[in-house]
Amino acid sequence: MVEQVLLLGLLPILGGSRDLLTAVIITVVFVLIALLSRMISRIIKVEALADAHWIFLLAFGISIAYVCYLATAYLYPEVYQYSGMYILLVGVTPLTYIGCKEEVSFSSLWKKINIFFVTILLVAFIRELLGFGSIAGRSFLEVGYAPLSIFGHSAGGFIILGTIWILFRWLAVMGKIDLKHFQLEGAETNE
16 A cells, blocks of 8 residues: 555656656646645535545545646647646645645645655756756757657656655765654655
């Protein structure tokens, strides 16, 4: 179960970090679903729905993700072509619903959104630069030079995300980063 949760959390980052535009769209979808789900979770009567309130919130999140998926297909067909499926995955990932827990404050939710935003933008920046030789669609390579194509694929995103995570953990061990700033209320683990 833990592996499935981690995989669902990583997939939007790995698939949605192909380039900066895709990363921004995935982040907008993430913010939209997280904030709307939190608002709905504060309105519905948990006592009346019992544990079924999570099913209701998940159905709501998937519906919003599907609307965003269709809007992206219409407005940004190039993003939809490569990362449309990952927009749908934002609607089911547990990352989106942490703010719906009663014990999680809005500031903690906002902290989580910022961590996601910075992570996906950093991975997208490095992937686009190394994998496609461009930034925001503007090419930096001269004719005859090929980018490192592995970074254009999800495997490259996994390598970059893993490298960032190792660097982050190393800085934490060296005492350069205080992990208390990244702890989330109501979450079982630090993220």
